[in-house]
Amino acid sequence: MTTHESVTKPALPDVSGLVVGVLGGTGDQGRGLAFRLAKAGQQVVIGSRTAERAEAAAAELGLGVRGTDNAGCARDSDIVIVAVPWDGHADTLSALREELAGKIVVDCVNPLGFDKQGAYALKPEEGSAAQQAAALLPDSRVTAAFHHLSAVLLQDESIERIDTDVLVLGEDREATDLVQALADRIPGMRGIFAGRLRNAHQVESLVANLISVNRRYKAHAGIRITDV
Amino acid sequence: MTTHESVTKPALPDVSGLVVGVLGGTGDQGRGLAFRLAKAGQQVVIGSRTAERAEAAAAELGLGVRGTDNAGCARDSDIVIVAVPWDGHADTLSALREELAGKIVVDCVNPLGFDKQGAYALKPEEGSAAQQAAALLPDSRVTAAFHHLSAVLLQDESIERIDTDVLVLGEDREATDLVQALADRIPGMRGIFAGRLRNAHQVESLVANLISVNRRYKAHAGIRITDV
Numbered sequence: 001m002t003t004h005e006s007v008t009k010p011a012l013p014d015v016s017g018l019v020v021g022v023l024g025g026t027g028d029q030g031r032g033l034a035f036r037l038a039k040a041g042q043q044v045v046i047g048s049r050t051a052e053r054a055e056a057a058a059a060e061l062g063l064g065v066r067g068t069d070n071a072g073c074a075r076d077s078d079i080v081i082v083a084v085p086w087d088g089h090a091d092t093l094s095a096l097r098e099e100l101a102g103k104i105v106v107d108c109v110n111p112l113g114f115d116k117q118g119a120y121a122l123k124p125e126e127g128s129a130a131q132q133a134a135a136l137l138p139d140s141r142v143t144a145a146f147h148h149l150s151a152v153l154l155q156d157e158s159i160e161r162i163d164t165d166v167l168v169l170g171e172d173r174e175a176t177d178l179v180q181a182l183a184d185r186i187p188g189m190r191g192i193f194a195g196r197l198r199n200a201h202q203v204e205s206l207v208a209n210l211i212s213v214n215r216r217y218k219a220h221a222g223i224r225i226t227d228v
Numbered sequence: 229m230t231t232h233e234s235v236t237k238p239a240l241p242d243v244s245g246l247v248v249g250v251l252g253g254t255g256d257q258g259r260g261l262a263f264r265l266a267k268a269g270q271q272v273v274i275g276s277r278t279a280e281r282a283e284a285a286a287a288e289l290g291l292g293v294r295g296t297d298n299a300g301c302a303r304d305s306d307i308v309i310v311a312v313p314w315d316g317h318a319d320t321l322s323a324l325r326e327e328l329a330g331k332i333v334v335d336c337v338n339p340l341g342f343d344k345q346g347a348y349a350l351k352p353e354e355g356s357a358a359q360q361a362a363a364l365l366p367d368s369r370v371t372a373a374f375h376h377l378s379a380v381l382l383q384d385e386s387i388e389r390i391d392t393d394v395l396v397l398g399e400d401r402e403a404t405d406l407v408q409a410l411a412d413r414i415p416g417m418r419g420i421f422a423g424r425l426r427n428a429h430q431v432e433s434l435v436a437n438l439i440s441v442n443r444r445y446k447a448h449a450g451i452r453i454t455d456v
Contacts, residue, residue: 225450226392
């Protein structure tokens, strides 16, 4: 699909028929991901605390995107991206344990603090946002991905391709393969398996470094993995 | 110099006349860095616990590389790369506080643990190896860089270019600029400022993820920052 595909890259499953939910789909990151996935032909449902806000955001996006409350979004989706703010992460997921049972959950939350010197990593008690999700959702297949995408680029309709890699973490090979395949659907993106959830913290908090890069170079930085 | 140079990238100083020391220069990472820097025309001194081992490794490398004990290496160099194993990090640096005073120190140590499931991040009490170095060397200008380089690629003489970015962290702009310029000397490499030392932990421990990438894809993975 892209010039970055390597001959050694294992074949990934077809995810084109799966419904993707985006919890926190009215935020910048969630809306941007919903837009890119819907534009790539994926069926997308965005969730928000109130159905009305989600419906309004969905109508704005078009592309067949539907909006509903977080519980409905979780229930109606095969793969559920968690794009809520870090401070609502635990509460949102705890409330959705039942709706998310059996689903593939993709945590893309970056626990960060901010002060005058910029961004810095917060260390969740569980080790990372993804590990917190796994602890709160024992009946779900929790993965972590989509941490390093610029919400500005995601939402810019004039941009056709976003050339970046998506690091995908998780314990369950079938689940990480599906999430990699989902990332591959977006032009320019490539899903790369990058380890187990115990190594999610550094992937999540690398966003603090990308924020420093963005400040210094006036960029919307992302990352690529070389030699893959 | 490379196609990755962006017009917005600030001009960097000339470091071609500076002497670069590599503490732990007989290890794979240190020897690889010494080789690449010497090959790029830099004056390089490698240090080891015993002068004899350093001299032997230097003779093997050729390219004008000298070898001596760690104290001599620190004393004779303008920029000192710390490439010692994590378990010798604190002791080595504590013993060199005087020799390293006033020097630019570049910590490239990745505190990792290993078990059956692969690599995982260790969290130094100070936050990161680089912050430990800064705490132990209050009279030095401590930066962090060169974490994500494959020792295999560095040491492979048949490889002319190593296409990867070098994330450079530190508090002192002049020091990080010099370290970026040093990275830029190696064909294919590019030094990118990536934040303060308080954000070094995730950069150091991202190596655990690259090890997972290497296992899955049989690669020698590195990273590139996009949009810079």
